[in-house]
Amino acid sequence: MLGIKRVLLGFLALFILPLGLHAAWWAAQDRPRDWSTANWSSAGLLPPATQKPEAMLRVYAGRVGWWRGIFAHHTWIVIKDRDAARYTRYDVVGWGSPVRTDNWAPDARWFGQDPEQIASIEGPTAEAMIPRVRDAVRQYPFSKAGGYRAWPGPNSNTFVNFVLAAIPEAGIALPPTALGKDYRADGSLFGLTPSRTGVQVALGGLLGVTVGWIEGLEVNVLGLVAGVDLRRPALKLPGFGRIGWPFEPVIGDADPTPTRG
Template sequence: MLYALKIALGLFVLLFLLPLGISAGLYASSGSGAGWRTADRSSAGLLPAPSTHQPAVLRVFAAQTVRWRGIFAVHCWIVFKEEGASSYTRYDYTAWGNPIRMNGFEPDGRWFGQVPETVFAVDGATAEALIPRVRTAIADYAWQNQGDYRAWPGPNSNTFVAAVLDGMPEIQLALPPNAIGKDFPYDGRWLRATPSGTGFRLSFGGYGGLTVAWVEGFEVNILGAVAGLDLRRPAIKLPGLGRLGMA
């Protein structure tokens, strides 16, 4: 029993505490927390100009979040435009005012100085078919009243994106492991199929849980921090550091 406890403690240090310590060191050396109020929020140039790109577009972006929380988490958001539309529509879920915020920032803007990564991208007929379902899911999202936002364990920005894209298994999307809040049971169900429909997720109120799925991979959630493996696209998932492996 004592030996098993030592093994468990060693794995916890190796897979949770050490990655978070490295992430904290990287954050401190980057100066990310300095001057965030005046940080660059301009376009990162990740989207085609809508005036010249006629097909429908659907994107999910993620970027290191603001201040010290960037040690632990990224912020995710959704962007889309219908075929022929002259502009993009962006949806975020934030702590300010009514949490669902439409077009509060540049569609592919830097998140307080941090360049976003593209988590999901689809254009053309597939995007056109998905966008009405995305709009409906946003309108039906339960946690949309002032005061509903909670940075931890949720519902937060990542809970919102995960919920909106849930029930669309054709998207086959796995949010980054450091998208803290993605596993929060927004619908009150602690045991359910994963958003991809390729496995299951057990969540103890967002404070802990387990995911086993082909798309999402194997993930262990402890206090919102996720460690795990992706076998479909080989990679290791670590708290703070995110996904390390095949893109």
């Protein structure tokens, strides 16, 4: 009985309490009430493509709308070839054909929320990765109509993690609030993490454990993630996400400005 009580107390402390606190904070904020009144314009995070000749790859995350924003981010990928005159953005959404190209500005707000930059890779490093990103987008196994499920996946974060698995050397880990990232697109129960620096046991995105140098230690319960990051010390909590060392380096030829991880 004592062991069961400790498990329950741990669950309350690591999952229920943080989620409840973040829900209270979220409810107190002034946010758009529906899709049509939200701001979907550029947040001004990217310069015009013609002013940035080097190849580039970026990953962004934006809080989703309504009550789901309490615990979930939507993520997407932006690429640009060397000397290209425009960026290309890839998302997965829940209506029509799931995989979308350039439906929004590459750095657009998501449901009125400014996106966070998860990672940026530029120069020859990005140039070598971009063909594999495009191949992974084409090979995404849930690209047909009906191939989307908000919870527990496959969803937008399942898609981004699938693409990141094609460029493991990028060393990019999605935030713990990227609900659906732990839904393994290959349907396996056990396998390597997207960075190939660790292993993951995942039961359809509902339950699982991830241990990796890039991903850290994460426990997934019904899509909610709690854990720790040792590489860049941080605590991961449902709702709040990553609390601690906030920086992710820019890789390649870019100015090494720190961004949120």
